Each structure stands twice: as C-alpha cells, then as structure tokens.
Amino acid sequence: MFRLQGSKVLAVEMTGDAVKAKNGSMVAYDGQMSFKKLTGGGDGLRGMVTRRLTGEQMAVMEVKGNGTCWFADRATEINLVRLQGEKLYVESGNLLVTDAALRTGTTFTGLRGASQGNGLFTTTVEGHGQAAIMSDGPAVALRVSPRHPLTVDPGAYVAHQGNVRQSFQSGVTFRTFLGEGGGEAFQIRFEGDGLVYVQPSERNTIAGDL
Amino acid sequence: MSAYSGTYGTAGPGGPVVYDPMTLPVDDNVNSYTFCVELKDGQWFLQKGKMIAYYGAIEFNGIGHGRLDHLVRTSFHSPLHASDWVVASGSGKMLLADRAFDVNSYDLDDGNLTIRAGNLLAFQPSLALKQSIVPGFLTLIGTGRFVAASNGPVVFMEPPLRVDPQALVGWADCPSPCHHYDHGYLTGVLGGLRAMTGLGGVSGEEHQFEFVGAGTVLLQSSEALMAEVETGVVPSDPGTPGGGSPGRLGHGPQPPGAPRLPGQLGDLQRRFGL
Numbered sequence: 459m460f461r462l463q464g465s466k467v468l469a470v471e472m473t474g475d476a477v478k479a480k481n482g483s484m485v486a487y488d489g490q491m492s493f494k495k496l497t498g499g500g501d502g503l504r505g506m507v508t509r510r511l512t513g514e515q516m517a518v519m520e521v522k523g524n525g526t527c528w529f530a531d532r533a534t535e536i537n538l539v540r541l542q543g544e545k546l547y548v549e550s551g552n553l554l555v556t557d558a559a560l561r562t563g564t565t566f567t568g569l570r571g572a573s574q575g576n577g578l579f580t581t582t583v584e585g586h587g588q589a590a591i592m593s594d595g596p597a598v599a600l601r602v603s604p605r606h607p608l609t610v611d612p613g614a615y616v617a618h619q620g621n622v623r624q625s626f627q628s629g630v631t632f633r634t635f636l637g638e639g640g641g642e643a644f645q646i647r648f649e650g651d652g653l654v655y656v657q658p659s660e661r662n663t664i665a666g667d668l
Numbered sequence: 669m670s671a672y673s674g675t676y677g678t679a680g681p682g683g684p685v686v687y688d689p690m691t692l693p694v695d696d697n698v699n700s701y702t703f704c705v706e707l708k709d710g711q712w713f714l715q716k717g718k719m720i721a722y723y724g725a726i727e728f729n730g731i732g733h734g735r736l737d738h739l740v741r742t743s744f745h746s747p748l749h750a751s752d753w754v755v756a757s758g759s760g761k762m763l764l765a766d767r768a769f770d771v772n773s774y775d776l777d778d779g780n781l782t783i784r785a786g787n788l789l790a791f792q793p794s795l796a797l798k799q800s801i802v803p804g805f806l807t808l809i810g811t812g813r814f815v816a817a818s819n820g821p822v823v824f825m826e827p828p829l830r831v832d833p834q835a836l837v838g839w840a841d842c843p844s845p846c847h848h849y850d851h852g853y854l855t856g857v858l859g860g861l862r863a864m865t866g867l868g869g870v871s872g873e874e875h876q877f878e879f880v881g882a883g884t885v886l887l888q889s890s891e892a893l894m895a896e897v898e899t900g901v902v903p904s905d906p907g908t909p910g911g912g913s914p915g916r917l918g919h920g921p922q923p924p925g926a927p928r929l930p931g932q933l934g935d936l937q938r939r940f941g942l
Contacts, residue, residue: 658701
C-alpha cells in the first residue's frame, strides 16, 4: 500500500511483496528489506536492449520485505497514480516507484517527446496497482473525456494514463517570426478518455536525463 | 462512462485528486502553485509561457496582433515590452503556473498596486498596466483581478516599515518607497573598505526600502528573487528616471543610471578629500 507522508516522501507498506523503485531512492525502512538492482529497467533482456536503444534507461531496484520503506528523490513532489488495467505513460526520469505487479516497457511518443526535449520514446506502466511519479511542484491531474479535450504545454506535461490520443499542435505562424507569437507555439492536444498530469512549472530539469 | 468515475475532484483511494472542466475552480487556486482562470468569451493578459494547460477553445495571440489593437490601447501602456505578453481569448478554463512558485490572485477595486515585473503572471483587461517610475516595477490601476507569483506565500504589511529589497513583491496605495541605508558603522575609510570588500563583517542588511503613509506592502517569505523581467525602455526625456540619456543628465564622474552605493570608490575618494 502506497501512502504519501507529506508531499515529498512516499511510504510503502509491504508484507512479503515487492515494489520496483528508482535506484537509490530509499531514504529509510523498518522491518526486513532486501534491495536488488534490476538490470535494464527490470523489463528482461529484450526490455534492456530496447531501453538502451531508445535512451529510456532506468536504474531500478527491487525492494522486497516486511515492514515500511520510505522513498524520496531530491525533495521532488511525489504524486500517486492508481492503475486499473490501463496504461500510464511517463518519462523514465519521473517514475519513482511501481508495484511489482505492474509491467513496465517503452513506447514511441513521436513529436510530443521531441517537443519536450525528452527524446522520441517514453516509459509505459501497465496493469493493476499503484505507481508514484515525480513532478516539479505538485502535479494536477486533469480528466480528458470525449466532450472535453485538453490542451497542454509540452513543458508542463508529466504523464498521462488511459485511452488517450495525442496530437501535436503548432501555433507557429508568420507572426512568430515577426516576434509577435503567442508564446504558446507548441501544444499537445489530448482527446479520448483518461487522465493527464501537468506540473506547475515549465522547467524540464526533472524530465531530463539524470 | 469512464473508468475513473467516482474520483471527480476528490482523492480516490491511493490515487490523485482529479479535476475536469466542471470541478476546476473558477478564477481561483487549484493548489498553491496552480491557478485556474475561466474565460467566457473574455480576455486575459498573461506573460508568455505561463499557461500550462487549458480546456475549451482558447487562442493565444501576441500583443502585436491587429485585432487586439483596441484592447492594447486601453489597458496596456508600456508598448516597449509588449512582446513579453500575450492575450488569451475565447471560452474555457486555463491553468497558469510559474516555475512551481506560489501563485495567488488579488482583487483591485478602483485601486492601484505596483509589483515587481517578474512576479506578475496575468491580469484582467479591466486593469491598466503601466510601467512604474521605479525601475523594474509595473503598476496596475483600476478594478479587476490579477495573478502574481512569489517565492513562498505572500505576507501583507502596513507601513511605516522598512523591508529587505529581495523580499519586496509590491505595494498598494503607498506612494513613498525610498531607499534607506544604515550607515551607522560604515563611516570612515575602514567602513568604506568594509562595505566595498565585505571583509570585517557586513550583515547584508544595511540597505532597505522604506515605506511610510497609508497602504499595504506585499512581501514574499523568501529572499530568493524571481527572475527579472524587462519592463521596457522608458523614453529618454530629461527628468525621466532610468531614461538613459547620458549626455544631458550626466554630471560628475558617476555614469548616470548606475546606482551610487555607499562605499563605492567615489565615496572613498571624497573621504580622502580627493
């Protein structure tokens, strides 16, 4: 069971089960815990090769035991996500902890990733369980429904989940070149059914390569 | 029906608080760092790049856009830094945030408020934005709402008081901001050297801004400044502070425009009688 203690520390209570966590993010534990480095993001050999190729390397450890384990990373805000069979798309650097039951993988994001400077690939988390993602400032979860599409600034995007189509919008017009642009030249539009997480900051330090 | 029903605007078990266009607040904070503006065929001025997400049909146009000329004429009075501002127009709800700083909205009722240019995020067009005579500050006049960011929550103080320059966010109604120096122990040659080099103990609090009169002073609870935003160049008329007209205003060895700090070489020279 995941529980936030404050907004920057995650407490995970474990009874013999396991979680996958970003390497080195454990700050404290009680009870009995074992920490095992997982090679290649814990996706197996194929995943390892994919991650190497796509630049979505994740240094992940498996934490297993009885008791409570606390996680934190550079005083970054932590947000809880609950998955019920759908897929979560998140940048590998922003993923802190996932239930061991969740499958992780990589996927192609196309222009959105490129517009954020995160590369063309992102990490997916799939299955039933909880995950914890990090953001610069507490993330706001916004619902996307067929009647209410959402448009997001690429720099503020953190993650999204569910059955969501994304399209890349460019507001670049001749005015941009005259220096009179709207300042929001690149936007991502989300349509469908799901959730989008945005952070109150357009810095990309956390999403970047660590 | 979506798989997420039941978590509208409330914290699900072990999940996030989820907002949609109906549950997002109207012209209010979503959390300390995110502000939601509702547009109903209306317009807001905002600093470039502070929008993080929106629902609905909202258009962002640079202020040089022809259709906005009238609006800019009535509520925007510093054309020289217009390129930092955009107008959001349309219908929908828009989220504003600035580098994970605290954001808050303030209502002005036929009032005036002067704010550090880097702290102002957005304002309603019913307010008029003007450059302040104080360099680096902007003044809002009229009735309406604006959104400002600060490093840590904002505290409101009543004059008379002296504030640290880095903590000052802005002030309302009081017309007398001025510099105040604690020269007490910084006199003489040694004092000048001390202030100049920082050797021998400088508390870093020798210089304050002083406010007297009726009004309110806004302070942030941190001395970490927000990034400066260019307020634009003021016309170089004689008598305009910061107007930068070297030939006409210049007298003495000090280049005009550069603030003359105590302990500068010029002061030392004077102390030596040079």
